[in-house]
Amino acid sequence: xxxxxxxxxxxxxxxxxxxxxxxxxxxxxxxxxxxxxxxxxxxxxxxxxxxxxxxxxxxxxxxxxxxxxxxxxxxxxxxxxxxxxxxxxxxxxxxxxxxxxxxxxxxxxxxxxxxxxxxxxxxxxxxxxxxxxxxxxxxxxxxxxxxxxxxxxxxxxxxxxxxxxxxxxxxxxxxxxxxxxxxxxxxxxxxxxxxxxxxxxxxxxxxxxxxxxxxxxxxxxxxxxxxxxxxxxxxxxxxxxxxxxxxxxxxxxxxxxxxxxxxxxxxxxxxxxxxxxxxxxxxxxxxxxxxxxxxxxxxxxxxxxxx
Amino acid sequence: xxxxxxxxxxxxxxxxxxxxxxxxxxxxxxxxxxxxxxxxxxxxxxxxxxxxxxxxxxxxxxxxxxxxxxxxxxxxxxxxxxxxxxxxxxxxxxxxxxxxxxxxxxxxxxxxxxxxxxxxxxxxxxxxxxxxxxxxxxxxxxxxxxxxxxxxxxxxxxxxxxxxxxxxxxxxxxxxxxxxxxxxxxxxxxxxxxxxxxxxxxxxxxxxxxxxxxxxxxxxxxxxxxxxxxxxxxxxxxxxxxxxxxxxxxxxxxxxxxxxxxxxxxxxxxxxxxxxxxxxxxxxxxxxxxxxxxxxxxxxxxxxxxxxxxxxxxxxxxxxxxxxxxxxxxxxxxxxxxxxxxxxxxxxxxxxx
Numbered sequence: 032x033x034x035x036x037x038x039x040x041x042x043x044x045x046x047x048x049x050x051x052x053x054x055x056x057x058x059x060x061x062x063x064x065x066x067x068x069x070x071x072x073x074x075x076x077x078x079x080x081x082x083x084x085x086x087x088x089x090x091x092x093x094x095x096x097x098x099x100x101x102x103x104x105x106x107x108x109x110x111x112x113x114x115x116x117x118x119x120x121x122x123x124x125x126x127x128x129x130x131x132x133x134x135x136x137x138x139x140x141x142x143x144x145x146x147x148x149x150x151x152x153x154x155x156x157x158x159x160x161x162x163x164x165x166x167x168x169x170x171x172x173x174x175x176x177x178x179x180x181x182x183x184x185x186x187x188x189x190x191x192x193x194x195x196x197x198x199x200x201x202x203x204x205x206x207x208x209x210x211x212x213x214x215x216x217x218x219x220x221x222x223x224x225x226x227x228x229x230x231x232x233x234x235x236x237x238x239x240x241x242x243x244x245x246x247x248x249x250x251x252x253x254x255x256x257x258x259x260x261x262x263x264x265x266x267x268x269x270x271x272x273x274x275x276x277x278x279x280x281x282x283x284x285x286x287x288x289x290x291x292x293x294x295x296x297x298x299x300x301x302x303x304x305x306x307x308x309x310x311x312x313x314x315x316x317x318x319x320x321x322x323x324x325x326x327x328x329x330x331x332x333x334x335x336x337x338x
Numbered sequence: 339x340x341x342x343x344x345x346x347x348x349x350x351x352x353x354x355x356x357x358x359x360x361x362x363x364x365x366x367x368x369x370x371x372x373x374x375x376x377x378x379x380x381x382x383x384x385x386x387x388x389x390x391x392x393x394x395x396x397x398x399x400x401x402x403x404x405x406x407x408x409x410x411x412x413x414x415x416x417x418x419x420x421x422x423x424x425x426x427x428x429x430x431x432x433x434x435x436x437x438x439x440x441x442x443x444x445x446x447x448x449x450x451x452x453x454x455x456x457x458x459x460x461x462x463x464x465x466x467x468x469x470x471x472x473x474x475x476x477x478x479x480x481x482x483x484x485x486x487x488x489x490x491x492x493x494x495x496x497x498x499x500x501x502x503x504x505x506x507x508x509x510x511x512x513x514x515x516x517x518x519x520x521x522x523x524x525x526x527x528x529x530x531x532x533x534x535x536x537x538x539x540x541x542x543x544x545x546x547x548x549x550x551x552x553x554x555x556x557x558x559x560x561x562x563x564x565x566x567x568x569x570x571x572x573x574x575x576x577x578x579x580x581x582x583x584x585x586x587x588x589x590x591x592x593x594x595x596x597x598x599x600x601x602x603x604x605x606x607x608x609x610x611x612x613x614x615x616x617x618x619x620x621x622x623x624x625x626x627x628x629x630x631x632x633x634x635x636x637x638x639x640x641x642x643x644x645x646x647x648x649x650x651x652x653x654x655x656x657x658x659x660x661x662x663x664x665x666x667x668x669x670x671x672x673x674x675x676x677x678x679x680x681x682x683x684x685x686x687x688x689x690x691x
Contacts, residue, residue, distance in 0.1 A: 066456060121666055128673035130455070131399070131610045138603050139665030146659040150651050262463075262599070269460045312471050315464030319449060322461055326452045 033172035038295040039288060044179045044248065046287020047186035051241035052264030053271070053279040054193065055234030061210045061274030062230045065122060068137035071261020072144035073113055073235050077106040077242030078159070078252045079152050086160050099162035106239040113144075114235025118228055141258075148254040156253050159246035182244045189240060190280050193233070197276060202229060210274065259311075266314050270321055272331020281330065289317050362520040373516040377588065379628040380523040381581055386608040386624040387530045387617070388577025393606065394615035395543060396570035397550025399459040401602050402446065402466025406575040408473060408597035409442050410435040410582025412483060415592045418493035421484060428495055432583050439579025440572045442469075447571035451564055466602050473594040488593025495522065495587045502587070519588050526584070530577060534617050537573075546570055547615075611668055613675030622677050631661050 052074055059067045085102030089095060121140050125133045166177040197203035208216040209226045217223045245260065246252050263286065271282025293313035321329060365372040385407060392400045413435040417426045446465050450458055477485030494503035494515070502522065503515045537543040545566050548556040557563050586592050604627060612623020638660070639653040668676060 060456075064456075066459070121670075124670055125673060128669070129614075131393075131606075131614065132669050132673045135607050135610045136666050136669045138607060139662045139669070142658055142662030143666065146655040146662065149655045150659070154652075154655075262467075266460065266464065269457060273456065308475050309471065312468055315468050318464050319461055322453055322457060323449045326454070326457060328457075 034295055035292075036171055036173040038291040040173055040175050040179065042288030042291030043284060044182050044287070045291060046267075046284035047183050048241050048244050048248070048260075048283075049264050049267045049287050050280045050283025051186050051189065051237045051244070052260060053268040053283045054190070054276065055238045056261075056265050057268040057271075057273055057276060057279040058206075058230045058234045060268070061276075062206060063122075063126070063213075063227055065133050066137065066265065067117075067122075067231075067234075068134070068261070069117060069121075069140040069144055070234065070238060071257035071259075071264070072141050072148070073110050073117075073257070074238040074242040074245070074260060075252075075254065075257030076113060076144065076148055077110045077239030078246040078256065079148060079157070079254070080106045080109045080239075081243050081246055082157050082159055082252055083152075085162060089160055095160075095162060098160075102160075102162070103240070103243050106243055107236050110235040110239035110242070111232045114231040114238075115228055118231040123224070123227075145254060145257070152254060154254065156251055159250045159252055161250065162247055178247055182248060185240070186244070189237065193237070194276065196233075202226070206230060263314055266318050269328055270318055272328030275328070275330050278328060278330035282328070285329075286314055286317070289313055358524055362517045366514065366517065370514055370516055373514065373520060375629065375632045377516050377519050377523055379625045380520065380527050381585060381588075382605065382608060382624040382628045383621050384523070384527050384530055384581045385578060385605050386612070386620050387527075387534050388574045388581065389605050390534065390609050390615065390617070390620045391537065391546075391577070392570050392574035393609055394620065395538065395550065396546040396567060398567060398570060399455060400462045400571075400574070401459045401599070401606065402462035402464070402469075403574065403578055403605055404597045404599070404602040405446075405466040405469040406439040406442055406578030407582040407585070407601075408469055408594075409439045409575075410579030411586040411592045411596070412473065412489075412582075413438050413579070414583040414586035415489040415492050416482075418587070419489055420491050421489050425493055428497065428587075432580055435579045435583040436576040437579075439582070440576040442579075443571040443573075443575025444568055446575075447568045451567055463599065463602070466597075466599060470594050470597050470599075473597065483594075486594060488591060488595075490591050492586055492590045492592065494590065495519070495584065503590075519584075523584065526580070531617060531621075538617070542566065542569065550615075607665060611665065611675055613678035616675070616677060616679035619675050619677035619679070623675065626676075630664065631657060634660055 052070065055070045055073070056067060059065055059070070081102035084105040085098045088098035088101055093101075117140060121136050122133055125136060163178050163181060168175050168177070168180070197206060205216065205221045205226050206229065208219065208221055209223055213223055216226075245256070264283065267283040267286040268279045269282070270286060271278025271280070273279075290310055290313050294310040297309055297313075325331070362373050362376060365376050385403070389400065389403045392398050392403070414431050416422055417424050417431050417434065419425075446462060450461050453461060473483045474486055476483040477487075483489070494501055496502060500506075502518045505512055505514050506518070507513075545556065545561045548559070548561055549563055549566060553563060585596075605624075608623040608627045609620050610623070611627065612621065613619025634657040635653075638656045642651075642653070642656075672678075
């Protein structure tokens with residue numbers, strides 16, 4: 032039972048990070064139907080910027096809390112600028128191109144960003160400065176840290192904020208209108224370009240936050256870390272029903288928990304035949320099984336057969 | 339028959355054939371490494387044409403195509419290497435490799451029949467990752483794939499006593515290993531091209547294109563969309579399996595690293611960048627995307643030395659950076675690919691897109 036609770040907690044933490052990244056995918060997809068493969072790299076750049084900024088500030092003698100906040104702010108700003116630039120330079124010219132064209136562009140941008148990051152930060156693993164005090168808690172036989180609590184709380188608050196933005200503000204209404212039908216939305220006076228840019232910028236800011244969380248949690252970062260994280264987050268977004276905000280959140284958390292439980296129990300389930308290094312398989316197996324029965328994800332709207 | 343046209347096409351074929359025969363000898367003047375690059379270019383032509391059936395003709399976005407290549411490669415590696423002590427001949431292995439890959443294709447295809455567009459893409463991507471993770475970890479408790487170390491000392495292709503590794507004299511011409519593989523690969527590629535052309539204009543090919551354009555309309559006019567989609571997966575996968583087998587024999591070594599998602603993406607990029615569904619375009623895309631990174635590999639280092647007098651940035655990352663930018667730029671200025679089919683070009687112009 033202890034392992035069960037422990038793995039649920041670990042899964043919840045990992046899942047909140049997936050959820051934040053998944054939101055970036057799902058917002059862009061919901062509005063313009065594009066899989067932004069470069070989103071994982073945006074997250075990676077957020078982590079590495081924080082290392083540089085917070086690390087050098089701490090070295091300069093600043094208090095850790097100030098340095099950490101400055102690092103986070105820097106990461107969020109850099110990623111927002113990056114998200115905006117990506118949309119403006121790479122995707123906007125392709126808005127009416129054949130369906131697969133922007134996908135290849137996204138892959139190209141992902142390769143570009145990864146190698147730019149390697150040129151700037153090198154190919155070695157980097158240690159993330161410890162920004163939060165290490166305090167341990169114990170609850171019903173399971174251990175968890177202050178960092179885990181903060182990750183879950185901050186992502187919950189951020190997601191709440193995003194929902195408020197999308198469902199209670201004018202910009203949010205414009206976003207929902209664009210997602211339903213860009214042509215009609217623009218006839219009603221919605222500035223489509225601004226809405227799409229906003230989706231990229233907000234998604235990237237969430238990605239930067241997730242990047243800082245990943246760094247704080249694992250205390251290590253690398254120029255290739257965005258790839259698998261992005262892949263998992265995208266899987267989470269599809270699992271929840273891509274284009275659906277609540278779906279991405281729940282999909283992310285579900286994926287995190289399934290992975291953690293899978294890694295904890297796969298040995299017992301298969302009589303020791305498969306070990307915990309099969310952890311990465313769970314995400315994809317669950318995805319395939321779910322889509323077999325619910326072809327548009329768990330919470331996705333039923334996409335009617337349209338010509 | 340119009341004699342002039344017959345004459346011209348014969349001359350065209352003759353010139354192409356002469357060029358294809360001369361190419362490996364021209365490349366060899368730059369070293370055997372270039373012949374090897376040429377071999378890979380043709381292997382990728384083969385793979386890209388296989389994927390073109392799935393993505394270009396039937397319109398099913400497959401991001402896990404490399405999985406079938408991996409199945410073929412490991413089939414060859416296991417049946418013709420000291421790993422299990424088996425040394426089966428090519429005419430036994432290749433059909434098995436194609437068959438197993440075909441089975442994997444149907445296995446992937448059947449649960450995904452209901453899925454559309456991007457949902458299909460992510461599921462195929464997941465399938466590719468699952469295959470790679472299994473290859474990486476199936477060394478315990480029973481050692482099947484030898485894990486991340488991969489399988490070494492794989493037998494080269496051979497027909498009886500004629501081996502494709504090492505240099506042999508044929509009619510007084512010395513042919514190196516890579517050059518022999520070149521001719522084998524060209525022969526296979528021509529076969530695939532013929533199959534592709536014949537398929538495109540067949541009943542099946544037209545049905546695929548109907549499904550690609552509008553699945554519901556296709557169903558309404560009596561096309562069995564389920565069987566035809568499965569057939570597209572199975573056919574594309576078999577080509578991938580054969581290519582994997584040859585790859586395995588040519589390299590003499592396979593490891594899970596060769597079958598990453600990036601490889602799937604590269605092959606898809608070849609198809610899209612060249613001009614989806616258009617055979618000459620796909621061939622162009624495959625050759626360009628194989629040769630360009632290699633040219634950059636040999637080019638960016640010396641170029642930096644010449645311009646700045648020292649290495650400013652790591653040539654390996656600069657090479658990939660330029661490659662990524664090239665993908666972005668081509669898609670920006672040629673959204674339908676470098677050499678799209680005439681019909682597709684017309685469609686794009688008509689809709690004003």
